[in-house]
Each structure stands twice: as structure tokens, then as C-alpha cells.
Amino acid sequence: MKQPILTVKNLRTYFYTEDGIVKAVDGVDFEVFQGETLGIVGESGCGKSVTSLSILRILDEKGKIVEGSIIFDGNDLTKISEESMRKIRGKDIAMIFQEPMVALNPVFTIGEQIVEAIVLHQKVDETTAKKMAVDLLRKVGIPEPEKRINEYPHELSGGMRQRAMIAMALSCKPKILIADEPTTALDVTIQAQIMELMKQLQKEYGMAIILITHDMGVIAENADRVVVMYAGKAVEYTDVKTLFNDPKHPYTWGLLHAIPRLDVEQTRLYNIPGIVPNPLKFPSGCKFHPRCEFAQEKCSLEEPELIEVVNGHFVRCFFWEKVEQAKKKEAGDEQ
Amino acid sequence: MRTETKRMIKRLMRNPSAVLGFSLLIFFTIIAIIAPIICPPQSYDPYMIPIATWDKTPQPPTAEHPFGVIDGRDIFYGVIWGTRTAFKVGLIVTLTSTVIGLLIGSVAGYFGGWLDEILMRITDIFLSIPYILAAIVVTAFLGMGLNKVMISLITFGWMATARLIRGNILQVREEQYVLAARALGVSDYLVILKHVLPNTIFPVIIQATMRIGSLVITAAALSFLGLGAPVGYADWGSLLNFARNWLLGASGEAFKYWYAIVYPGTAMVLFVLAWNLVGDALRDVFDPRLRG
Numbered sequence: 235m236k237q238p239i240l241t242v243k244n245l246r247t248y249f250y251t252e253d254g255i256v257k258a259v260d261g262v263d264f265e266v267f268q269g270e271t272l273g274i275v276g277e278s279g280c281g282k283s284v285t286s287l288s289i290l291r292i293l294d295e296k297g298k299i300v301e302g303s304i305i306f307d308g309n310d311l312t313k314i315s316e317e318s319m320r321k322i323r324g325k326d327i328a329m330i331f332q333e334p335m336v337a338l339n340p341v342f343t344i345g346e347q348i349v350e351a352i353v354l355h356q357k358v359d360e361t362t363a364k365k366m367a368v369d370l371l372r373k374v375g376i377p378e379p380e381k382r383i384n385e386y387p388h389e390l391s392g393g394m395r396q397r398a399m400i401a402m403a404l405s406c407k408p409k410i411l412i413a414d415e416p417t418t419a420l421d422v423t424i425q426a427q428i429m430e431l432m433k434q435l436q437k438e439y440g441m442a443i444i445l446i447t448h449d450m451g452v453i454a455e456n457a458d459r460v461v462v463m464y465a466g467k468a469v470e471y472t473d474v475k476t477l478f479n480d481p482k483h484p485y486t487w488g489l490l491h492a493i494p495r496l497d498v499e500q501t502r503l504y505n506i507p508g509i510v511p512n513p514l515k516f517p518s519g520c521k522f523h524p525r526c527e528f529a530q531e532k533c534s535l536e537e538p539e540l541i542e543v544v545n546g547h548f549v550r551c552f553f554w555e556k557v558e559q560a561k562k563k564e565a566g567d568e569q
Numbered sequence: 570m571r572t573e574t575k576r577m578i579k580r581l582m583r584n585p586s587a588v589l590g591f592s593l594l595i596f597f598t599i600i601a602i603i604a605p606i607i608c609p610p611q612s613y614d615p616y617m618i619p620i621a622t623w624d625k626t627p628q629p630p631t632a633e634h635p636f637g638v639i640d641g642r643d644i645f646y647g648v649i650w651g652t653r654t655a656f657k658v659g660l661i662v663t664l665t666s667t668v669i670g671l672l673i674g675s676v677a678g679y680f681g682g683w684l685d686e687i688l689m690r691i692t693d694i695f696l697s698i699p700y701i702l703a704a705i706v707v708t709a710f711l712g713m714g715l716n717k718v719m720i721s722l723i724t725f726g727w728m729a730t731a732r733l734i735r736g737n738i739l740q741v742r743e744e745q746y747v748l749a750a751r752a753l754g755v756s757d758y759l760v761i762l763k764h765v766l767p768n769t770i771f772p773v774i775i776q777a778t779m780r781i782g783s784l785v786i787t788a789a790a791l792s793f794l795g796l797g798a799p800v801g802y803a804d805w806g807s808l809l810n811f812a813r814n815w816l817l818g819a820s821g822e823a824f825k826y827w828y829a830i831v832y833p834g835t836a837m838v839l840f841v842l843a844w845n846l847v848g849d850a851l852r853d854v855f856d857p858r859l860r861g
Contacts (some may be wrong), residue, residue: 292751295682323754331752337745341767350763351753402753 238265239329239442240289243301247288256513258284258297260466263540264459266410270376271436271443273457273474275450275489277510281466282446286412289444290327291319306410325355328403332415334395338387344398345383351405364484370401375431375496385487394426397431404435412444414470417452429456450493454478462486465511465521468540472547480561482549484526487557520551528556575855584853590846593839601652608646615652616803618642627815627826637828640811641803644828648836650803655840658715658788659781662722667777669723669768670730677731678738679761689735696728701790708796715798718791722784729780730773737769744768771855775848782844789837808833 247259259281266272274282287293289304291311306326311319331337332504339347348367352358358366364383371379371407374397387395396416403411413432429452431546436443445457453460455472460477462470462485470483481487489504508525517524523533532552540550551557581587600607604615611619622636628638636644656774677688707721741747742765750764786804791797792806793813800807812829819825 287748290752292748295680320754320756323752325754329749329752331745331746331749337749339750339764339768340748350755354754399749 236267237512239306241303241305241387242285242289243303243305245285245288245304245336247284247293247297247298248300249293249297254514257466257516258513259288261540262302262461262463262466262468264461264468264471266348266442268409268442269436269440270458271445271456273453273460273461274444274446274463275448275453276463277448279510279513280463282463283414284449286329286414286444288445289412290323290329291316292323293456320527321355324351324403324408325406325409326408327412328406328408329412330399330403330416333419334392334399335387335419338395339510340387340556343384343386344395348383348398348402348405350458350564351402355406366405367401370405371398373435374398376401380457384448392420395429396420396428400428400431400435404439405563407439408441410444411443412446414446416445418447418449425452432456450489457569462489465516466513467550469522469549469550470548476547480547482543482554483551483558484528484553484557485522485558488525488541495551528560530554552569580644581850584622584762584850586846587850587853589663593843594847595860596850597632597652597656597843600649601656604649604653605785607644608649616654617801618647618650620801626751627812627829630828635803636717636832639808639815639826639829644808644832647803647808648805648832651805651808651833651836653713654798654804655785655837658719658722659785659844662719662726662788663777663781663858666726667773671773672726673727673732674734675738675761675766676837679742679757679765679858680832681739681742685735686796692728695725698725700725700736705794705796706789708791713796713799715788715804718788718797720785726780726784729776733776734769734773737772738765741768743763765791771851775852775855778851779845779848782848784839785837785840805833805837809837 242262242264245259245262246257249256249258260517262281262285264272274285276282284293284297287297288299289311291299292301299312302312306322309318311322314334315525338344345367348370349360349363352363352366353360356363368379368383371382376394376397382390382398390398396419399533400416408430411432416432417428417551420428432443433456435441445452447453457474460471461468462477462483464485470477470486477486478490481490485506488504491504492506494500494503499521506525507527511521511524517534519532519534519536519544520526520529520538523529526533538548538550538551538552540548543549543554581591595620620641621638622628622641625640627640628634632635634645636648638644673688673692677685703725704718704721708717711717711720738761747760747764750760755764788797789804789806789809792804793810795810795845798804798807809830812826812833815826815829818824818827
């Protein structure tokens with residue numbers, strides 16, 4: 235069996251704020267294999283971004299990883315020293331951010347910033363680094379890279395900036411690229427271009443991508459396997475085909491229902507009732523039970539575990555079989 | 570040269586008060602540099618104004634002493650060499666206190682938490698002591714002399730910078746490019762130096778520039794009170810201290826000893842004005858909101 239390059243086990247990251255403890259990530263498990271794309275999907279505030287910041291250990295001072303392990307290359311990233319962690323950041327695990335508008339430093343040219351990233355982890359002199367930067371910019375599809383390298387972030391368009399960010403992240407050929415909502419701030423055509431570019435670079439470098447998004451469409455087209463998160467917990471974890479064809483958690487089922495369909499006449503779009511709970515006052519038991527149409531008394535009392543219901547398909551729900559019945563009934567209705 | 574730099578210089582040249590400020594500053598710099606040529610030193614310490622006469626009453630300007638004589642000393646010599654003293658005090662005190670303020674403020678702002686709490690409370694304590702009073706007490710405690718004045722001015726001069734830079738860093742720290750730099754594996758020290766400071770330093774530079782002028786006034790005030798430079802030292806404040814006894818003029822002739830105040834006073838006013846105009850000009854150039 236293939237060995238995962240990154241294993242996250244029972245990760246819990248809490249923020250100790252003045253108002254109390256915010257359990258931003260409260261039990262997330264997944265594995266990342268070489269060359270694959272793992273999607274992490276969920277509503278805003280469900281802990282997807284905090285998961286990625288925890289992997290790189292760049293949380294702010296209020297955030298702490300309180301439990302769990304992140305195994306990379308045989309080392310537990312939650313336990314190694316800050317110094318060794320810094321050598322992994324950018325070199326082995328790189329990250330690109332949601333807002334290319336603000337993720338580049340406005341006072342340096344993009345060339346200077348890419349050169350910084352190269353010089354940081356590779357023993358090359360400034361001139362070589364500059365040549366490498368030009369090559370990288372060309373590779374990510376920026377026209378006239380020799381000229382663009384001397385331009386400031388504000389002189390580039392959003393798509394160009396995201397390309398520059400990708401060039402920076404790839405400068406050390408990382409094994410894992412974490413992409414935190416890489417296309418959310420871009421318009422649809424640029425989104426498609428950027429995703430295409432990332433796929434192409436992934437093939438070329440053989441790197442794994444952790445794709446964080448709230449967009450089910452982006453997941454369907456790009457991810458190999460998916461973790462669905464709700465209120466800081468992984469609620470469902472399986473490969474992308476199974477997730478879309480055979481969702482087993484009521485939340486996933488609800489999310490997929492909320493996508494408008496072209497093949498069926500719909501008068502009103504389905505939505506999951508209620509709102510995401512306040513992280514300071516999470517409900518007892520299963521965090522999803524107040525919004526769940528299959529909830530029973532047990533759900534408010536006990537917290538379900540993430541269990542493997544079918545081979546490679548993990549669900550955090552006591553009554554996942556009920557979703558099966560609902561699906562069958564719905565399929566019957568449609569016919 | 571970068572286009573941005575060219576644009577800045579062009580903007581500066583269009584602003585008459587900026588041109589005046591920079592011209593004054595260049596003028597003072599030249600005076601300070603060629604002081605030994607204008608007034609060749611006559612003793613082993615060039616900063617000591619040579620004694621022209623033992624007569625203590627002020628004497629009006631003559632060809633030999635163009636700015637007159639006070640306390641037996643040539644005012645012209647004192648004003649010329651006093652330019653060097655002014656630069657020395659202004660630059661050393663401002664640079665040192667700004668660096669201290671930057672260090673404390675950036676550490677407090679970037680790391681936050683208990684470190685921020687401790688450093689900011691120390692800053693508060695220093696801020697709660699009246700500036701001039703504290704400077705007087707410390708100078709009196711350390712003993713007289715220009716170096717002691719500078720030490721006390723540095724000791725009580727860094728807080729504004731620390732506060733300013735901390736506030737700016739708190740704002741910039743949340744920017745995504747700082748997180749992005751950390752995600753690339755940049756060390757905390759380099760993140761502060763390369764990513765945070767360049768985005769927060771301009772207000773500090775402007776503030777420091779303006780402070781150089783006002784520091785010269787504070788140092789002069791201490792000299793005027795007799796706490797600064799030793800008697801006979803070429804320092805505008807000391808020259809004014811000599812003039813203190815003759816401020817009222819003679820009976821019926823209020824302006825009899827005008828030269829004792831006007832020459833060192835004018836030098837000081839122009840010096841402060843120069844730095845303030847330069848500070849204003851820098852603010853106009855750096856602040857993108859004021860860009861036309």
C-alpha cells in the first residue's frame with residue numbers, strides 16, 4: 235500500500251481568546267499521498283484555514299495545537315523545534331493564499347519577493363536566483379517575465395498576482411502545496427486558468443496539493459479525495475466520486491442538495507436550515523444536530539466518532555443509514 | 570534610478586517650502602563642514618570659543634568680530650562652530666532614541682502578548698515623567714556636559730517612536746503578506762526587518778526628522794539653564810545663556826545688545842525651521858493619500 239507523505243491525526247487547534255476558548259479545529263483526520271489533490275471543503279468558519287495554518291504552525295499567538303499529530307517525513311510537525319519547522323516551511327510545504335491582492339508585499343517588486351523565497355532555502359547567488367525567478371514566472375504563464383520581474387504588485391492584475399504567488403510557492407519545488415481558497419478572489423475565467431495551471435504544475439513537479447475551498451464545483455473538478463469539515467471537525471472523508479455519488483453524512487448530503495441542478499425542474503433551492511453555530515457556544519453532542527433533519531435524542535447527548543463505514547469512506551454520524559434511505563426515496567421520486 | 574525615486578524628487582522640487590527647507594539644511598551642513606576654514610580654531614579644543622577680550626560687557630559687531638562679542642567671546646565663532654554642536658546633538662540623540670524606540674516598539678508590536686504588555690508599561694512609566702524636568706534631573710545627576718545632556722535626552726526621547734511603530738505594526742502584522750512570508754519560512758527577525766518595517770517606517774522617519782529640530786531647542790534650553798555645555802563651549806544655547814544678563818538692554822536703549830540674541834537665536838530658528846520643512850516635505854512625498 236502507498237505510504238502517505240502527510241498524516242494528520244485527531245488535530246485540535248484552540249484559540250484562547252478573551253471571550254473563551256474557540257475550538258477552531260476540533261478533531262480532523264486525513265492523509266495526503268504523493269501527487270494527489272486532497273480537497274478540504276466546508277462553510278466559512280468551519281476551520282479549514284486554521285487546519286492549514288496548523289500544518290505550517292503559523293497560527294497567531296492566541297492559537298495553540300492542543301492535541302493530535304501531523305506526521306510529515308517521519309517527524310511530528312507539532313513537536314519539532316521552531317528552527318526545523320522553518321526549514322520545512324516554503325521548502326517542503328508551501329502555501330498560497332486566498333487574496334493575491336494582499337498576499338504580496340506592496341513595497342517590493344515581485345522579482346525581489348521570488349528571489350527572497352529562492353535564496354531562503356537554496357544555496358544560490360542573487361544572479362542565479364534572479365534567472366530562476368524569470369524562469370518560474372514564465373512557467374506560471376506570465377508574459378514578458380524579464381520585464382514583469384521589476385514590477386510592483388499593484389502593477390499586476392489579480393490573476394497575474396496569483397500566478398506570481400504560485401511561482402513563489404513553487405520556487406523550492408515543495409512536496410506539498412497548500413492552496414487556501416486560491417481562486418475565490420478571482421473571476422470565473424481566471425479561476426479556471428489558475429486551476430488548470432496548478433494541475434499542470436502538479437503533474438510536472440509530482441507534488442501533492444491540499445486544496446481548501448468552499449466551492450463544491452472546484453472540488454468536483456480538481457480533488458482526488460475530500461475531507462468535509464463542519465464546526466472544526468472532519469465529518470466525512472472519502473474519494474471525490476463517492477462523495478458526490480454517495481454522500482453519507484447529512485451535512486454533505488445537504489450541501490450537495492444546495493447546488494442548483496440543470497437536469498431537474500426546481501422551484502426553490504434547497505438550503506440547510508439554521509446557521510453555522512458560534513464557535514464559543516457549540517451545541518452539545520454532534521455539532522450538526524440542531525440543523526440536521528435526521529437528528530435524534532442521542533445526537534444531542536453523545537458525540538459521534540469518525541467511523542469507516544465502507545472501505546475508505548469515513549463518516550461522523552450515528553444515523554448515516556438514514557441518509558441512505560432518504561437517497562433511495564429521492565431516487566424513487568425522480569423516476 | 571527608479572521611476573518612483575525620480576517622481577519623488579520631482580515632487581519635492583515643485584514644493585517651494587520643501588526647496589527652502591532642503592536649501593537651509595544644505596547651507597547649515599556646508600557651514601558645519603567648513604567651520605575650521607571660516608573660523609580657524611585657536612586652541613586644542615576647536616569647540617571652545619577663543620577669548621577675544623577680558624571685558625565682560627557685550628561689544629557690538631566690528632569688522633574683526635562681525636556678530637559682536639559677549640562675555641569676552643566672539644559670537645561669530647560660537648554661531649559657526651555651534652552649527653556642528655547642533656547637528657551633533659540633533660542627529661545623535663534622534664538616531665539613537667529612534668533606534669531604541671524602533672527596537673522596543675517592533676518587538677512589542679510583532680510578538681504581542683506578555684512581552685508587549687511589559688514593554689508598553691515601561692514605556693508608560695517613561696511617558697508619565699515630564700520630559701524637560703526628567704532631562705534636567707538626569708543631567709544634574711550625571712553631571713554637566715553635552716554628552717550627559719545627550720544621554721538624558723535619549724533616555725526620555727524614545728517613547729513616541731516606540732508607540733508609533735507598535736501601533737503601525739499591529740496593523741501591518743495582520744496583513745496577509747506577513748503570513749505569506751512566514752509560510753515561506755522567513756525567520757521572525759527577517760519578517761520584522763524586511764516585511765513589517767518597510768511598510769511602517771515612513772511615519773517614524775518623518776517624526777524623527779521633525780524631532781531633530783525640536784531637540785536642538787530642548788538642548789539649548791538645558792544649556793540656557795546652565796546644565797548643558799561647559800562655559801565657553803560653542804553652542805547656541807550657551808551663547809543665549811551669556812545673553813541672559815543683557816536681555817533688557819541698557820536704560821533707554823532696550824535693543825542695545827540685540828546682537829547677543831539675534832545671531833544665535835536666528836541660527837537656531839532657521840535650523841529648526843529647516844528640519845520642520847524637510848519633515849513636512851517627506852510626509853507629503855511618502856503619504857500616498859496626499860498624492861495629487
